[in-house]
Amino acid sequence: MTKIADAIQLFNCPGPKPNGLQATETGLWVIDQGNDFAYLLDWNDGSIIRSFETETDKSSGITVDDEENLWIASTYDCKIYKVNSSTGETIERFESPGQGMNATREHDSINFQNTGDHGLEWKDGLLYVASPPSQFIHVMDPKNWIEKSRTKVPGYRVHGIAWAKEEDKIWAADTAMGVISKIRLSDGRVYDSFRVSDPVQVHGMTIRNNILWYCDDRRPIGILDVSMEPDF
Numbered sequence: 717m718t719k720i721a722d723a724i725q726l727f728n729c730p731g732p733k734p735n736g737l738q739a740t741e742t743g744l745w746v747i748d749q750g751n752d753f754a755y756l757l758d759w760n761d762g763s764i765i766r767s768f769e770t771e772t773d774k775s776s777g778i779t780v781d782d783e784e785n786l787w788i789a790s791t792y793d794c795k796i797y798k799v800n801s802s803t804g805e806t807i808e809r810f811e812s813p814g815q816g817m818n819a820t821r822e823h824d825s826i827n828f829q830n831t832g833d834h835g836l837e838w839k840d841g842l843l844y845v846a847s848p849p850s851q852f853i854h855v856m857d858p859k860n861w862i863e864k865s866r867t868k869v870p871g872y873r874v875h876g877i878a879w880a881k882e883e884d885k886i887w888a889a890d891t892a893m894g895v896i897s898k899i900r901l902s903d904g905r906v907y908d909s910f911r912v913s914d915p916v917q918v919h920g921m922t923i924r925n926n927i928l929w930y931c932d933d934r935r936p937i938g939i940l941d942v943s944m945e946p947d948f
Contacts, residue, residue, distance in 0.1 A: 718947055719909070719910035719911065719942055719947055720910060720911045720912075720942070721910050721912050721913075721928075721941060722941040722942070723912055723913075723916040723918075723930065723932075723938060723939075723940055724938045724940075724941055725936040726938040726939065727762030727937055727938075728935040728936060728937065729755070729757075729762075729931060729936075730755055730757075730762075730764055731751050732748065732750035733748055733749040733750030733751075733935075734747070734748050734920060734932075734935065735747060735748065735775060735776040735834070735875075735919045735933055736775065736777040736834070736876070736919070737778065737920035737922040737929055737930070739924040743757055743765050744762075744922070745757075745780065746931065746937070747770075747772075747775045747776070747777065747778040747788055749774045749776055749791070752770050752771075752772050752773065752775055753767055753768065753770065754767065754768060754788065755767045757937075766802075768803065769804060770788060770797065770804055771797065772793075772797050773792040774792040775788050775789060775790050776789050776832075776920075777789035777845075777876075778836060778920075779836040779838045780801065781843075782838070782841070785801055786798070786800075786801045787799070787843055788836075789812065789832060789845070790832060791834065792831060793832070794815035795809050795810065795811065795832065796809070796810045796811075796812055796836075797809055797810075798810075798858070810856075810858075811861070812832030812847070813845055813847065813854040814832070814848075814850030814852055814854055815831065815832045815847070815850075816831075816849035816850060817830055817831075818849050818872075818873065819849075819873075820873075820892075833845045833846060833847040833854075834847065834876070834919075835875055835876040835888075835920070837878070837879060839879070841857075841858070841859075842855055842864060843856045843857075844856075846874045846875065846876070846877045848872075850866075851869060851871075851874060852866045852867060852868055853866065853867045853874070853888065854866045855867075855901075865901075867901050867903070867904045869890075869897075869899065870888070870895070870897045870906060870909075871890030871892070871893045871897075872893070873890055874889070874890055875890070875891040875918065875919050876888075876891075876921025876922070877889070878921045878922050878923040880898050880923075881926055881944075884902060885898050885901065885907060886898070886899060887921065887923065889912075889918040889921045894911055894914065894916075894917070895909055895910070895911055896909065896918065896921070896928070896940070897909040908944075916930075916932055916936075917932050917934075918930040919932060927939050928942075
């Protein structure tokens with residue numbers, strides 16, 4: 717692998733531990749695992765447009781549906797919450813489709829608990845759910861919470877996901893391995909990848925104007941400066 721992204725920090729999250737991002741025209745949504753607050757931030761300087769506490773538990777993913785509701789992956793209670801984006805009120809709760817024990821914890825299940833999902837995206841009425849325990853992206857129909865399909869992802873701790881410019885492809889960040897890959901959702905075929913050098917850890921991820929944004933759970937939020945075309 718020859719491509720290495722330059723992680724350019726633009727501002728800090730208002731909360732202590734940002735874990736999920738979603739780009740919108742209004743601003744950048746952030747879910748914070750440290751205080752379970754959702755923040756809508758100004759793109760230019762990170763100032764707070766709106767914020768509220770959610771009922772989630774150590775959340776790790778956020779997206780917005782066609783009706784402007786938030787969907788938040790609540791990691792420690794293995795739920796996914798549908799939330800009013802104006803008030804923070806919980807509308808519905810669903811079971812995390814990929815909940816379970818992370819691969820690196822299987823040897824010590826007495827001291828480690830099952831956890832839920834992380835990165836979320838919304839498209840054409842379906843919710844795309846990235847799950848570290850299952851190592852899949854699960855495609856859920858919110859109307860009946862039935863899984864429509866699933867895609868195996870590279871690595872062993874998928875976190876943030878973001879739509880690629882191609883209709884059938886998505887960017888997926890593996891936080892532990894420091895690698896971001898562009899995969900085809902129909903079969904998991906990899907079309908591009910690049911590394912994000914230590915000490916930056918890409919937890920949340922989203923895309924705006926074909927530029928990937930990241931958050932590190934130690935507060936930095938910024939962009940990944942890297943060619944979006946394969947070089948191998």
